[in-house]
Amino acid sequence: MIELTNVTKRFGATEVLRGISLSIAPGSALAILGPNASGKTTLLKCMLGLTRPDSGEIRINGTPIGASAEYRRWIGYMPQHPHFPENLRAAEVIELVKQIRGLSAPVEAPYIEQFRLTSELHKPIRALSGGTRQKLSAVLALMSSPTILILDEPTAGLDPLAAHTLKTELQHCRQRGCTLVLTTHVLNDIPELVTEVVFLLEGRIVFRESVPQLFAESNSRHFSEALVHRLQRS
Amino acid sequence: MELRFLGIGLFLSVLSLPGWARLLTVGTDGSFATLREALARAHPGDTVRLQPGIYRERELEIQVPLLLEGLPGAVLDAEGTGEILRIHASGTTVRGLILRRSGISFLRDNAAIRVENATDCRIERNQVQECFFGIYLANAARCTVTSNSILGNARREATSGNGIHLWHCRDILIRANSIARHRDGIYFEFVRHATVDSNHSEHNLRYGLHFMFSDSCLYRANLFRHNGAGVAVMYSRTILMEQNHFEHNWGAASFGLLLKDIARSRIRRNVFLSNTVALYMEGCSATLVDSNRFLSNGWALRLLASSVDNTLTANSFVANTIDVATNSTTSANTFRHNYWSRYRGYDLDRNGHGDVPFYPVSAFALVSERYPAVLVLLRSFLVELWDLAERVFPVLTPKALVDPAPLMEPPG
Amino acid sequence: MRGTLWVLWEFQLRNALRSRWVLLYGGGLLLLTALLFRFGGTAEQVVVSLLNVVLLLVPLVALLYGVLGISSAREFLELMLAQPLQRQELFWGTFGGMALPLLLLPPLSIGIPWLVFAGGRWELLLTLSLGSMVLSLIGAAAGVAFALRWEERLYAIGVAFGFWFALTILYDGFILWAGIALRDYPIEHGLLLALVLNPVDLVRVATLLQLDAAALLGYTGAALERFAGSTLGILLAAGALALWCVLPLWLALRGFLRKDF
Secondary structure, eight states: OEEEEEEEEEETTEEEEEEEEEEEOTTOEEEEEOSTTSSHHHHHHHHHTSSOOSEEEEEETTEETTSOSGGGGGEEEEOSSOOOOTTSBHHHHHHHHHHHHTOOSOTTHHHHHHTTOGGGTTSBGGGSOHHHHHHHHHHHHHTTOOSEEEEESTTTTOOHHHHHHHHHHHHHHHHHTOEEEEEOSOGGGHHHHOSEEEEEETTEEEEEEEHHHHHHHHTOSSHHHHHHHHHHHO | OHHHHHHHHHHHHHHTSTTOOOEEEESTTSSBSSHHHHHHHOOTTOEEEEOSEEEOOOSEEEOSOOEEEEOTTEEEEOTTSSOOEEEOSTTOEEESOEEEOOOOOSSSOOEEEEEESOBSOEEESOEEESOSEEEEEESOBSOEEESOEEEOOOOSGGGOOOSEEEEEEESOEEESOEEESSSSSEEEEEEESOEEESOEEESOSSEEEEEESOOSOEEESOEEESOSSEEEEEEEESOEEESOEEEOOOSTTOEEEEEEEEESOEEESOEEESOSEEEEEESOBSOEEESOEEESOSEEEEEOTTOBSOEEESOEEESOSEEEEESOSSOOSEEESOEETTOOOOOTTOSSBOSSOBOOSOHHHHHHHHOGGGGGGTTOHHHHHHHHHHHHOGGGSOOSSOBSSOBSSOOO | OOOHHHHHHHHHHHHHHTSHHHHHHHHHHHHHHHHIIIIIOSHHHHHHHHHHHHHHHHHHHHHHHHHHHHHHTHHHHHHHHTSSOOHHHHHHHHHHHHHHHHHHHHHHHHHHHHHHTTOOOHHHHHHHHHHHHHHHHHHHHHHHHHHHHOOSHHHHHHHHHHHHHIIIIIHHHHHHHHHHHTTTSOOHHHHHHHHHHSHHHHHHHHHHHHSGGGGGGHHHHHHHHHHHHSHHHHHHHHHHHHHHHHHHHHHHHHHHHHOOO
16 A cells, blocks of 8 residues: 655755655556656655655555655565666676565576576676666566565566566566556556556646546547547546 | 012012013902002003903092003993093003993093093093993093994983093094994084094984084094984084085984084085985085085085075985075075986086076975974975976076086086 | 675675776775885885875875765665665665775775885884775765765766865965964964864874974974874874764765655
């Protein structure tokens, strides 16, 4: 359960979030949509505690974030642009996260296989392509079997095969009862991944709608058309 | 029995006849048990010979000219009280003795050997150990002090005396002695025409050589090393100092050679190595400083404004922290044909002299001479940068002193 | 399980040890020291030559490393911030991992040639090592604080250069000015205090006092030696250094805790 109450955030003169209230039930899958600079990434970072809201409250599973960092144990996160220490090897980065999280079993092994990363494991990060880094980022987010996944443009930079693998894995997570919050520019991915969308504009929620409802309202088979239809209405 | 005594008596009386040079032996096998007895019986021209052994005697007087010699291992020990040997007779020679522990006193300058009001004495090859004063000449003339070794154990200036001390003397030769661990190694006051040659004076608390009001003396080929304050030469005229070594005189107030009120003298072919201040000149005039070598000193030369008409030539200044410091901006002294390791000039006409003048007083040297507190910035980046800037832009260097034609190569 | 801090330090150290600047910085110092020993000779001469390199280079490298390190450590931070770690824990883990190689490099690069050439005068090596470590710590902490305070990297670099310039040159310029302008006053003690308050000067003077160059400082040098030998002097110097270490570090921590990533 993720609950945001009246969250605001400004960077200098720019108000990035203007009173966001949002409740995400356990097991639901939600996409946050909106044009560039509408506050999507900031909203995700607020949920993670990377960015501190100026006002409002965020609770995860009932606990206000900030008091302790323990809630992040339940969260898997894929940042928009994954960065890792350049001189470490991919395997070392995985090892580092495992040690921090106190994981000792080879939990990463199935994901490494799925994403075909085995041959890349012993290369230093600086030698990896953007796509490979994104795959590594996915492994890191998934391997600890989180109950909440926060994904900022998860399929960006992935080749179609890897994107497919990721979507399959996300489906598995959902079947396990995992909560999914993501942003994406690839609108056609949305019906596959989530059941609900929230549309953000200039730091405000314009609407929140379930995906079947959107399709039903617009009589369209394409999600982008359905979305445009909904936006024109509001 | 009586005959035997008579025989000895006769023998002794023959020995004591004037005009005969006799040998008086002191020691367990000798005719005298103590030196005091022998000296009391000696006649002019006699030889008094000390056999090996320790003689605990003090306040001994030599009243007639004689030769006093010690065989190896003959020791006179005053046990820390009083003076050991006083010579009042002209023409006395003392040699080969080991003299120990004259007494420390605040009232009397207790010496190992004192020559007083006498001439033509010779003090040779003696070893003076742990004495308050070593060899003390007062009102003496035409004496020689050679090849003695004088080793004190001075700890504080107040409780230590000088190694070789001359007061009101003339025509004295001091040669090949080694003096260490006294207050001043060699001390002169009111001495004329003395020669100090080939001595070693080191590890003395204050000065290796200290003289005042002593004109027309010659100092040659001596080594002054590791002395608390180096060498101080004051209030004297027509001095010649040559081929001496002034080395490792380090300390907040140490000088290789301190010259104060010296006139018409010459300082030549000396070596100054690793002294805080190699040569300090205050109130000096008409003195020629030439062909000396200044190596790795803090200041090679500190020339105070009170010094005038001195000439510095053919010296070499190598690797000193500060070559020349002066508190005057217009100099009345002449610098010419010296070698400066800092000099970056050129010699187009190949005459051995640089074509651009050298200004040996750096800006920092000038400032720190006037405002000593800024010396805390020594070796700071700011000062190094300043020095570097002066090398790149010589125009930044103050024009306090100039060597118009510096040497391109070190002389000699 | 090992403590989180150790894990962070270990992996950051691994990362740092494989980077080029470590080779450049450590190798450069090492080579310089070895050359100085090879051609210069005694430990005293080597220290005199090394002194200004250490006094200038070490704080500058540390400052830049602090500024650039926090910008490029963002890679590391973003990854770590999503883990169950407290901000404070993460700060010490990140800063420690950053500062550790920085702190260890100069003593090692100077100490190894010193050992190889059997330099002697070990107390000089100790002073130089401790001095460079303190300067590295101060520089790195200040650099991090600047980078956290001023988001724009170029601006933060500018501030770092200014700070370095102030410590190494401007400050001494001020002392020079004071020594000349206030000559009629008994300023010796003021100057001593001024020296103690600047870590760069403090390290320089501490080294000079162990070299025979101390004799060149004249009356002020004598006062300095007396002061450095006194309990008050030692306490004051230690206190000033401690404050210098703590203050930038505290600013950096505060900036880190408030930072939005």
